[in-house]
Amino acid sequence: MVAMWYAIVSLMLIIYVVLDGRNFGAGMLHWLVARTPEERRQVIAAIGPLWSWHEVWLVGFGGTLLAVFPRLMASAFAGYYLALFLILWSLILRGISIEVGGHIDDRMWQGFWDFVFVFSNCLLAVLFGAAAGNVARGVPVDADGNFSMAFFTNFSVRGQVGLLDWYTISIAIFAATVLAAHGATYLTLKTEGPVHDRSSKYATYLWAAAVPLFLAISVESSAVRHDVVGRAIHNPFCWLGVFVILIAAGIMISGLKARHEMRAFLGSNFILAGLLTTGGAAIFPVMLYSTLAPENSMTAYSAAAGEQSLRLASFWWPAAFALAIAYFVFISRRYAGKVSVKRDTQGYY
Amino acid sequence: MEGKFVGGPDAGVAMIGQPNVAARRLDNPIEMPGALSFLAYGHFGSYVHGLDEFPTNVWPDNIEILYYSFHLMITLGTIFIVLMAYANFEGWRGRLESNTLLLWVLMLALPFPYIANTLGWMTAELGRQPWLVYGLFHTSDGYSKVVSGGDTLFTLIGFAGLYFVLGLLFLYLVGREIAIGPDHESAEREATVIG
Numbered sequence: 001m002v003a004m005w006y007a008i009v010s011l012m013l014i015i016y017v018v019l020d021g022r023n024f025g026a027g028m029l030h031w032l033v034a035r036t037p038e039e040r041r042q043v044i045a046a047i048g049p050l051w052s053w054h055e056v057w058l059v060g061f062g063g064t065l066l067a068v069f070p071r072l073m074a075s076a077f078a079g080y081y082l083a084l085f086l087i088l089w090s091l092i093l094r095g096i097s098i099e100v101g102g103h104i105d106d107r108m109w110q111g112f113w114d115f116v117f118v119f120s121n122c123l124l125a126v127l128f129g130a131a132a133g134n135v136a137r138g139v140p141v142d143a144d145g146n147f148s149m150a151f152f153t154n155f156s157v158r159g160q161v162g163l164l165d166w167y168t169i170s171i172a173i174f175a176a177t178v179l180a181a182h183g184a185t186y187l188t189l190k191t192e193g194p195v196h197d198r199s200s201k202y203a204t205y206l207w208a209a210a211v212p213l214f215l216a217i218s219v220e221s222s223a224v225r226h227d228v229v230g231r232a233i234h235n236p237f238c239w240l241g242v243f244v245i246l247i248a249a250g251i252m253i254s255g256l257k258a259r260h261e262m263r264a265f266l267g268s269n270f271i272l273a274g275l276l277t278t279g280g281a282a283i284f285p286v287m288l289y290s291t292l293a294p295e296n297s298m299t300a301y302s303a304a305a306g307e308q309s310l311r312l313a314s315f316w317w318p319a320a321f322a323l324a325i326a327y328f329v330f331i332s333r334r335y336a337g338k339v340s341v342k343r344d345t346q347g348y349y
Numbered sequence: 350m351e352g353k354f355v356g357g358p359d360a361g362v363a364m365i366g367q368p369n370v371a372a373r374r375l376d377n378p379i380e381m382p383g384a385l386s387f388l389a390y391g392h393f394g395s396y397v398h399g400l401d402e403f404p405t406n407v408w409p410d411n412i413e414i415l416y417y418s419f420h421l422m423i424t425l426g427t428i429f430i431v432l433m434a435y436a437n438f439e440g441w442r443g444r445l446e447s448n449t450l451l452l453w454v455l456m457l458a459l460p461f462p463y464i465a466n467t468l469g470w471m472t473a474e475l476g477r478q479p480w481l482v483y484g485l486f487h488t489s490d491g492y493s494k495v496v497s498g499g500d501t502l503f504t505l506i507g508f509a510g511l512y513f514v515l516g517l518l519f520l521y522l523v524g525r526e527i528a529i530g531p532d533h534e535s536a537e538r539e540a541t542v543i544g
Binding site for chain 2: 077078089146148
């Protein structure tokens with residue numbers, strides 16, 4: 001039961017990252033792939049009607065976490081206090097920049113909001129990457145299950161660690177690269193003309209850059225958490241993740257080569273999903289690893305809610321999930337195909 | 350919420366009155382008799398429990414602000430209902446656009462829904478005190494011990510700044526739209542639809 005809920009919560013986070021990751025990526029590349037105001041409107045139009053729908057999955061993830069793993073929620077939300085507020089503010093700023101930027105047709109006004117847009121998306125990609133790094137590395141959980149962290153301490157991965165150290169920064173760089181590549185792949189699917197050509201070039205370069213970075217963080221991760229590797233090789237989901245990554249990479253490369261944009265984008269989605277599956281399965285069942293003393297670590301079993309709550313959750317969750325899937329299918333169909341700046345006129349999102 | 354210090358049957362709703370917590374009474378009350386009993390239980394004679402029946406340590410912490418936020422929200426809401434009903438009536442008679450006084454009142458009413466909204470939240474959050482989860486969990490036991498006062502002040506200032514910017518943006522963009530005025534094409538289209 002607990003393992004199933006761990007898988008469900010992970011699945012919701014994976015869906016969020018895959019969906020909103022394309023927006024982070026497109027946002028990061030905004031200035032690079034689009035040069036003129038019209039081209040920039042094209043990028044905004046590619047994600048404008050969709051980003052708020054994607055954030056629903058983050059909210060759903062948080063809600064499920066609260067219902068199913070309340071002790072983890074209590075400890076992690078207090079411990080990650082400042083980091084979570086930075087993420088929240090970045091999400092707010094990104095939302096405002098998309099909503100407000102199109103309201104006034106003025107170069108200075110739009111230039112300013114484009115800056116806010118790019119800045120907040122870069123920050124989000126880096127922060128989510130660092131967050132993943134923190135989950136993998138562990139946090140200084142004390143014997144009561146509490147922890148609090150500064151942004152940085154001495155950049156080492158043992159003892160009283162901070163949010164940023166050499167390991168989490170390298171994960172953040174990897175995450176930013178992969179998300180940017182994902183966003184570029186998405187933009188090749190959604191745009192035409194010069195934006196499309198530049199995006200496709202960036203997609204190729206960024207995915208190529210992701211490969212050595214992936215090898216580097218794999219080595220780093222096994223060094224930082226040597227306890228994980230022995231457990232992970234016995235976990236079938238870990239192998240499933242690796243398998244998905246390999247297949248999806250093949251699909252994506254063939255898609256990029258054949259200029260079959262949908263195939264490349266599907267591959268890109270499943271690469272992200274595979275990466276997160278592997279990571280999530282590898283650390284199971286430890287949800288908060290303690291860098292102070294391993295016996296303080298919080299596992300899925302110790303963080304889970306009571307049997308009664310889990311049963312109640314298994315009753316309601318499928319209904320909500322079905323609703324979320326239904327509207328996802330609806331908006332995907334509604335906004336399928338290339339964006340047209342004429343159809344999605346600026347100013348309404 | 351109602352400043353009801355003493356329980357009893359035929360409880361009224363105070364239209365006006367100032368809660369006096371130290372003396373445990375409502376000063377200068379003008380009440381609608383029996384209304385509270387009816388709202389709470391469906392009968393004008395029903396017995397409504399007063400604050401005197403509960404120990405003071407489970408009273409809301411700030412009864413005065415709670416009372417005023419709830420009453421102001423209800424007053425504003427009632428005014429909105431009357432105003433909208435009157436405006437609809439005038440619209441139905443085709444005089445909405447020539448009734449200058451009503452148009453002025455409608456325009457000046459713009460900020461009040463925001464105020465009523467905020468007062469509603471204040472009622473909910475003040476009224477639930479001292480409980481975080483009713484009967485289970487006190488607010489004073491519910492804060493995170495590892496988050497320092499400096500951290501919360503930092504995020505509070507951050508939010509205040511963000512909301513200030515958002516407020517300025519709202520005023521600027523709305524003011525700009527008003528200055529531009531309704532665009533003639535859509536105004537004509539509306540006119541043909543209504544006509």
